[in-house]
Amino acid sequence: MFLKLEPRGEASRAMSYLSPLLAGLLTLLSGGIFFVFLGHDPIDALRIFLVAPVEDLYGFAELCVKAAPIMLCAIGLAVAFKAQVWNIGAEGQLLIGGLAASAVALQLLEVESFWALPLVLLSGMLGGGLWGLLAAWLRNRFNANEILTTIMFNYIALYLLLYFVHGSFKDPDGYGFPASAIFADSSLLPILIEDTRMHIGILFALLAVVIIWVMLSRSFIGFQIKVLGLDSNAAKLAGFKHKRLVAVVMIISGALAGLAGAGEGAGPLEQLVPSISPGYGYAAIIVAFLGRLHPVGIFFASLLMALIYLGGELAQIELNLPLAVTSLFQGMLLFYLLACDVFINFKVKFNRPQISATLENS
Amino acid sequence: MKQSVKKLLTGAVLGLSLATAGIAQAADPLKIGFVYVGPVGDHGWSYQHDQGRLALEKHFGDKVETTFVESVPEGADAERVIRNLAKSGNKLIFTTSFGYMNPTLKVAKTFKKVKFEHATGYKTAKNAGNYLSKTFEGRYVAGFVAAKMTKSNKIGYIASFPIPEVIRDINTVQLALQKYNPKAELKIIWVNSWFDPGKEADAANVMIDQGVDVILQHTDSPAAMQAAERRGVYAVGQASDMSSFGPKAHLMSVVDDWAALYIRKTQEVMDGTWKPENYWGGMAEEDIKIPAFTNMPAAVATEAQQLVDDITSGKFFPFTGPIKNQAGEIKVKAGERMPLNELVGINWYVEGVQATAPE
Numbered sequence: 001m002f003l004k005l006e007p008r009g010e011a012s013r014a015m016s017y018l019s020p021l022l023a024g025l026l027t028l029l030s031g032g033i034f035f036v037f038l039g040h041d042p043i044d045a046l047r048i049f050l051v052a053p054v055e056d057l058y059g060f061a062e063l064c065v066k067a068a069p070i071m072l073c074a075i076g077l078a079v080a081f082k083a084q085v086w087n088i089g090a091e092g093q094l095l096i097g098g099l100a101a102s103a104v105a106l107q108l109l110e111v112e113s114f115w116a117l118p119l120v121l122l123s124g125m126l127g128g129g130l131w132g133l134l135a136a137w138l139r140n141r142f143n144a145n146e147i148l149t150t151i152m153f154n155y156i157a158l159y160l161l162l163y164f165v166h167g168s169f170k171d172p173d174g175y176g177f178p179a180s181a182i183f184a185d186s187s188l189l190p191i192l193i194e195d196t197r198m199h200i201g202i203l204f205a206l207l208a209v210v211i212i213w214v215m216l217s218r219s220f221i222g223f224q225i226k227v228l229g230l231d232s233n234a235a236k237l238a239g240f241k242h243k244r245l246v247a248v249v250m251i252i253s254g255a256l257a258g259l260a261g262a263g264e265g266a267g268p269l270e271q272l273v274p275s276i277s278p279g280y281g282y283a284a285i286i287v288a289f290l291g292r293l294h295p296v297g298i299f300f301a302s303l304l305m306a307l308i309y310l311g312g313e314l315a316q317i318e319l320n321l322p323l324a325v326t327s328l329f330q331g332m333l334l335f336y337l338l339a340c341d342v343f344i345n346f347k348v349k350f351n352r353p354q355i356s357a358t359l360e361n362s
Numbered sequence: 363m364k365q366s367v368k369k370l371l372t373g374a375v376l377g378l379s380l381a382t383a384g385i386a387q388a389a390d391p392l393k394i395g396f397v398y399v400g401p402v403g404d405h406g407w408s409y410q411h412d413q414g415r416l417a418l419e420k421h422f423g424d425k426v427e428t429t430f431v432e433s434v435p436e437g438a439d440a441e442r443v444i445r446n447l448a449k450s451g452n453k454l455i456f457t458t459s460f461g462y463m464n465p466t467l468k469v470a471k472t473f474k475k476v477k478f479e480h481a482t483g484y485k486t487a488k489n490a491g492n493y494l495s496k497t498f499e500g501r502y503v504a505g506f507v508a509a510k511m512t513k514s515n516k517i518g519y520i521a522s523f524p525i526p527e528v529i530r531d532i533n534t535v536q537l538a539l540q541k542y543n544p545k546a547e548l549k550i551i552w553v554n555s556w557f558d559p560g561k562e563a564d565a566a567n568v569m570i571d572q573g574v575d576v577i578l579q580h581t582d583s584p585a586a587m588q589a590a591e592r593r594g595v596y597a598v599g600q601a602s603d604m605s606s607f608g609p610k611a612h613l614m615s616v617v618d619d620w621a622a623l624y625i626r627k628t629q630e631v632m633d634g635t636w637k638p639e640n641y642w643g644g645m646a647e648e649d650i651k652i653p654a655f656t657n658m659p660a661a662v663a664t665e666a667q668q669l670v671d672d673i674t675s676g677k678f679f680p681f682t683g684p685i686k687n688q689a690g691e692i693k694v695k696a697g698e699r700m701p702l703n704e705l706v707g708i709n710w711y712v713e714g715v716q717a718t719a720p721e
Contacts, residue, residue, distance in 0.1 A: 062442050162554055166524055175484050175707035176526045177460060195472075197441070268438035273461060274523070278435035313443050316431045317450055323401060323432045 005346040015343045016292075022343070023336035030336075031329055040319055048318050049329060053310035061196030065268055067306035069094070069260035069277070071205040073284030074302055075212050076256030078293045080249045082216065084229040087250060089135060089150025090257040091281025092157030093128040097258025098265045099161050100127025102180055102272035105187040105265065106169060116186040121204075121262050128258015129251040131157065136250035140243040146250075154281070165274050180272035189267045201263035205302075208256055213295035225249060257281060290337055308333060392454065392632060394418070395447035396430040397440065399459035400557045406582025406601040407556060407618070408432060411458045411481075413602075414620030421625050425632070436461025441468055448473040454631045456624070457481065460525070466490060477636050479627055482527065484706065486638045493623060496644030497527065498534040498705075499673050500616030500652055501578070502680035503666055504598040505538025507613050507655070508546070508576040510662045511596055515546045518569035520579040520586055522556050526708050528580050529719065533712045534680045535578060540714060549574055550717050559585035570595055576613070587611060596657065603653050613658055614666070617651045642702060645674040681705060686713040 031049070032042035054060050073090040080087040101124035108116045135153060138144040162178075171181040189199035216222040228235040228245050236242060264276045287305050291297030312326035396415050400408035415428050429452065434443050440462045447455050448469055454477045457466045463483035470478045470490040478490040486492060508517045519535065521528050532550060539546045549572065551565040562581050566589035569577060577597040579586045584607035590597035591608035599605065599615030623643060630636040643649035652670055655663035672678035683694035687710050694700045710719050 058445075065438065065442075159554070162523075176529070176709040177484075178523060178525060179461075179464075182464075197438075264438055268441065271464070273436065275436045275461060278437055278439060309439075310442070313431060313434075313439070314446060317395070317429055317443075317446055320429060 002351055004349045004351055005342065006349050008345055008347050011344050012347075019340040019343050020337060023333075023340040026336045026340070027333045030332060034329065034332075038321070038325065040321075045315070045319060048314050049311035049326075050307065052318070053307055053314055057193060058196050059310070061193050061198035062310060063303065063306050064198045064202040066309055067302045068199075068201040068205045068267075069264055069280045070284050070287055070305055071298065071302035072201075072208055072260035072263070073257045073281050074287040074291065074298045075205075075208050075295060076253035077284055077288040078291070078295070078298055079212060079216070079225065080253040081288060081293050082229045083225040083245060083249045084232070085136075085139075085246055085249050085253075086147045087132065087135070087150050087253045088147055088285065089132065089153050089157075089281070090253065090284050091277060091279065092150065092154035093131045093254040093257035094261035094264075094277050094281050095154075095157040095161045096131040096261070097124035097128035097255075098261030098272065098276045099157075099164060100124055100258065101262030102169060102183075102265050103164075105183040106180055106272075108187055109181060109184050111184060112186045114186070116184065117189065117266065120183075120187045120266050121259060124258045124262025124265075125255040126258070128261060129255035131258070132250040132254020133247060136247040140246055161272075161276070162274055165272055169272055171271075178274050182271050183266060187266055188270060189263060197268050199263070199267045201260075201267050204259060204263065206299075208259075209295045209299050212252075216295070221245075221248065257284075286334060290334065292341070304333075391425055391427040392422075392628065393450075393452040394426055394428045394628060395444075395450075395452035395455040396428065397434050397443055397447070397455070397457045397459075397462060398430060398432040399434060399436060399461070400582060401432050402430070404557050404582050405584050405604070405607075408458070408582070410601050410618045411456070411620055414624045415456075417621035418624045418628055421621075422628060426628060434462075441465035444469045444478075445472070448476045453477065454479070454628060454636075456627075463492075477627075477631055484640070486640060488638065491638035491641065493639075493641040493643070494527075494706075495618050495620075495649045496642060497616055497618070497650060498530050498680055499644045500650045501531040502534045502538050502673070503652060503669050504578055504614060504616060505535035506542050506669055507658065507662065507666055508535070508578060508596075508598065509539050509541075509543035510665075511613060511658055512543065512546055512576045514573045514575045515543065516569075516572065516574045517546055517548050518566070518574035518577040519548055519550045520562055520565045520569075520577065520581050521550050521552050522581050523554060524552070524717075524719070526706060529711065530705060530708050531580060532715055532717070533708070536712050536715050537680060537685065548715060550715075553581060555581065557582045559583040562586050563589045566590060566597075567593070584608075605654065605656060610657060612656050614652050614655050617653060619649055619651050622648050642706075645670060646676065687711065688713055688715065688719070 031046055035042045035045035054063050077087055077090055101120045104123040105120045135146050135149045138149050139146045166178045169180045171179055189201055192198045192200060224240045224245055265272055283305055287301045288298060291301035308330045312330055315321045315326045398408040398411060402408055402412040419428055431443050434440055436459060444457060444465055456479045458481045460482045463480055463485055466478050466480045467485055467487055467490055470487050474489055480492045482494050483492045519532060536548055539548060549569055553561040553565050555561055562583050563585040566577050566586040570593045575595045577586050577590050579600045582601055584604045587597045587599055587604045587608040590611035596613050597608055597611045598613050601618050603615045603617055605612040655666050679699045681700035683698045684692060684696040685694040687693050690713060711717060
């Protein structure tokens with residue numbers, strides 16, 4: 001081998017900042033070449049992918065609409081992942097949150113109180129949090145692997161949602177189609193910028209990022225979570241209540257995903273529909289790791305993820321590129337970002353040519 | 363002085379741009395956008411809409427320019443995609459799945475000069491119509507063919523969601539079975555998806571294990587047809603002509619042909635005669651087609667074709683009374699035809715269907 005990766009021993013601070021830049025450059029470069037081969041002007045294609053979606057106020061607002069649920073789910077997942085609790089169930093927690101929020105919103109169709117919206121959102125958080133707690137309980141009580149239980153809970157959540165949206169939550173005036181009635185205005189998230197769909201959900205997401213940041217870096221519970229994640233024996237030795245911590249991180253994680261679900265129903269959708277999430281809970285797993293489980297990283301990673309979704313749509317509209325091509329470009333970007341992180345903990349070493357020559361001979 | 367020069371210049375520029383805009387308008391093709399719920403390669407629902415789009419391009423040539431966005435989720439993303447299509451100059455936009463209804467109407471409110479056509483919904487606006495095809499007409503013929511071809515008297519139905527379209531088509535198959543083979547039993551499996559080849563194949567295999575020997579599907583992938591081919595039973599294709607996926611299994615396909623409708627709507631927008639309507643087309647409008655009857659005795663094929671001809675001419679209507687519901691109550695009196703406005707939102711099953719209707 002001509003190139004060799006050698007462990008650094010200590011993570012490189014410089015590389016941790018440089019690696020996203022390097023990944024960005026590599027994406028632009030190979031993306032450019034890729035578009036040339038497809039017969040498109042590379043600069044123009046990259047502009048449509050990465051700049052055009054946010055060129056105007058509406059685009060910026062849409063970025064926030066798209067990023068808010070991803071950010072909420074991802075920041076919640078980061079808390080669980082930090083504690084080495086592998087919650088793969090943000091999707092299900094989001095769906096149950098949306099379902100619980102809708103259940104309340106549908107009771108409040110005639111209500112014009114200020115308290116309608118907080119009630120709707122809180123029930124979403126409660127629903128998601130309890131759904132997360134269920135997996136924590138199974139782990140604590142029966143030692144059930146939470147990776148498996150949370151994945152399976154995603155399916156149960158989806159079928160519960162479908163059961164209700166095809167059943168008792170269906171709009172009685174909806175000709176039998178699976179969608180709830182439109183929520184009352186008092187249950188809807190207020191719009192931040194007029195004539196756009198940007199609602200206050202993005203503020204909740206930002207607030208969650210800040211609170212989780214403070215919690216993880218400044219609070220005792222945050223410290224316990226980190227110790228638990230780094231060495232569960234040390235946590236035990238220190239007398240931290242292991243089971244309680246697992247429950248707490250799952251509740252936080254689930255409640256934030258639940259808030260995301262409530263925010264979709266009470267936000268851009270204004271009703272409960274069978275497909276409230278195009279897989280935000282799964283995208284959030286990528287985002288959490290892309291942001292290296294750090295709140296600031298997750299903030300940027302969510303925006304980036306939202307941007308490439310928007311760019312993918314626009315590329316289909318403006319460049320007539322098929323979905324497969326836009327997904328390929330998105331995958332390329334994520335691949336480079338994750339791959340370049342290798343350089344944080346490893347350094348590249350060029351072997352001397354004669355060694356490789358002897359290797360070839362042998 | 364300076365001010366007036368500026369004004370003059372602005373005026374001139376404005377006039378110029380107006381003039382060029384006029385020229386551009388005359389030469390520019392009509393831009394038409396499509397939003398698909400699945401990938402164009404699903405060989406079912408979205409594929410057929412894309413075939414309609416291609417036929418439209420072929421028919422109008424340079425006079426139109428089409429764009430599509432595929433696999434658009436029916437959640438919050440739909441509104442943005444539809445809006446971006448309107449923003450990028452599309453004057454006629456087809457949104458081809460039920461979940462796009464409210465987003466389509468929201469965008470229609472903002473883009474008043476753009477015409478919207480939403481498939482399978484029920485709401486309209488000044489610049490938004492909806493359209494649907496009478497799949498039940500084709501499905502009735504499928505029920506007839508299944509009744510004649512089954513040996514085990516077990517017919518399978520792979521269903522997506524209990525929405526009116528699916529309930530209606532299950533009913534129409536049951537009506538055909540009752541008439542042509544009262545011993546035949548209809549088994550329904552819900553896969554809760556429109557396009558999931560894995561689940562569709564599983565459903566097909568489970569039904570074949572239970573002795574089903576004719577499989578009908580109300581989902582979009584050819585997976586069930588392929589499973590039927592492997593296991594040596596018969597199947598009926600949905601949305602597109604699926605004969606190539608089951609050379610020995612394929613009996614017929616209920617094909618949605620959107621070409622005629624898309625061409626007509628485009629012509630109307632060009633002529634300025636477009637109006638919103640609740641359009642529901644079937645065999646008579648050439649929206650529902652059965653390209654071929656295969657793998658069956660000539661007598662059955664002839665009778666099936668006769669059925670198609672009678673439905674096309676209006677001589678026969680599948681929902682003709684007496685029709686009873688599951689409780690045995692008469693819902694349509696003998697000799698009467700069920701009105702279309704009741705069929706649109708149908709939420710009950712006819713007598714003999716082994717399924718619980720959604721509340």
